[in-house]
Amino acid sequence: MDEFQSLLQTIQRLFNIQCSNYKEDYIKRRLASRMNSRRIPTYKEYQEYLLKNKEEHEALKNALTINVTKFFRDPPVFEVVKTEIFSPILRKKKKLRLWSAGCSSGEEPYSYAIMLYDLTAIQKDVDWMVIATDIDDTILRKAKEGVYEKTSLELVSESQLRRHFKQRDDGKYEIKPHIREKVKFQHHDLMSGVPASRFFDVVSCRNVTIYFNDRQKTDLVHMFYQGLSPGGYYVMGMSEFLSREVEDLFAPFRPLQKIFVRKDTK
Numbered sequence: 001m002d003e004f005q006s007l008l009q010t011i012q013r014l015f016n017i018q019c020s021n022y023k024e025d026y027i028k029r030r031l032a033s034r035m036n037s038r039r040i041p042t043y044k045e046y047q048e049y050l051l052k053n054k055e056e057h058e059a060l061k062n063a064l065t066i067n068v069t070k071f072f073r074d075p076p077v078f079e080v081v082k083t084e085i086f087s088p089i090l091r092k093k094k095k096l097r098l099w100s101a102g103c104s105s106g107e108e109p110y111s112y113a114i115m116l117y118d119l120t121a122i123q124k125d126v127d128w129m130v131i132a133t134d135i136d137d138t139i140l141r142k143a144k145e146g147v148y149e150k151t152s153l154e155l156v157s158e159s160q161l162r163r164h165f166k167q168r169d170d171g172k173y174e175i176k177p178h179i180r181e182k183v184k185f186q187h188h189d190l191m192s193g194v195p196a197s198r199f200f201d202v203v204s205c206r207n208v209t210i211y212f213n214d215r216q217k218t219d220l221v222h223m224f225y226q227g228l229s230p231g232g233y234y235v236m237g238m239s240e241f242l243s244r245e246v247e248d249l250f251a252p253f254r255p256l257q258k259i260f261v262r263k264d265t266k
């Protein structure tokens with residue numbers, strides 16, 4: 001086994017991540033950034049370093065599963081979801097289930113929850129929930145805490161900030177319990193092949209598939225198809241694409257905002 005493969009095995013064992021599911025180039029680039037910052041020239045030496053230095057675990061894990069996110073990232077997407085998806089579903093079904101897959105530190109699912117809370121403040125007889133999942137347990141703990149720097153809140157309106165966040169003594173903002181309680185965070189690996197649950201009206205999986213190879217992306221779309229109700233919506237990241245192989249599963253709904261709708265033959 002070469003040095004790279006041996007290092008991959010160590011990483012898989014330490015973090016419980018299936019490296020074979022990620023593009024090799026991607027892993028090599030992320031590893032190179034860590035090795036450069038530690039001035040370590042070879043995979044073999046980095047493997048030894050990793051085994052001896054626990055503090056490097058966190059740094060490497062962060063490098064492999066970049067968690068960059070913010071509230072209401074890509075506002076036009078949230079606007080379409082609110083007016084063209086949430087409002088009609090709430091009106092017709094009076095019930096809505098959303099899955100935020102690859103939710104990172106919680107900004108995305110809390111943004112959806114804020115919109116749903118505000119919409120249902122007018123229409124009371126409705127039931128909604130947001131399930132938020134990620135593979136990274138450290139980031140999930142942060143998500144559950146719901147404490148944010150002002151920078152990740154720049155797209156939150158003044159009114160939303162006042163109503164749904166509490167400013168703390170240290171200057172950070174904490175999501176209020178009426179929003180926090182509506183979001184259920186759980187560990188879930190998107191490569192497991194099994195959806196977090198079923199009968200979702202909306203699955204939002206944005207800026208996650210950049211780490212996946214083509215086969216994994218296709219499997220993921222099949223999995224979301226299984227997780228959605230007939231006619232349910234799949235929201236992708238702005239730089240992500242639906243491959244031709246899965247055109248029979250989803251039709252464009254608002255292609256500019258990367259929103260697709262589940263096709264159903266029945």
Ligand SMILES: C[S@@+](CC[C@H](N)C(=O)[O-])C[C@H]1O[C@@H](n2cnc3c(N)ncnc32)[C@H](O)[C@@H]1O
Pocket residue numbers: 065066067068069070073101102103104105108133134135136139188189190191205206207208211237
């Ligand atoms: C860039 S963040 C995206 C956050 C949010 N969806 C957004 O668009 O702002 C990518 C997230 O995907 C998660 N992730 C990567 N691989 C995953 C996997 N196999 N299963 C679940 N989550 C994964 C990472 O841990 C990270 O938190």
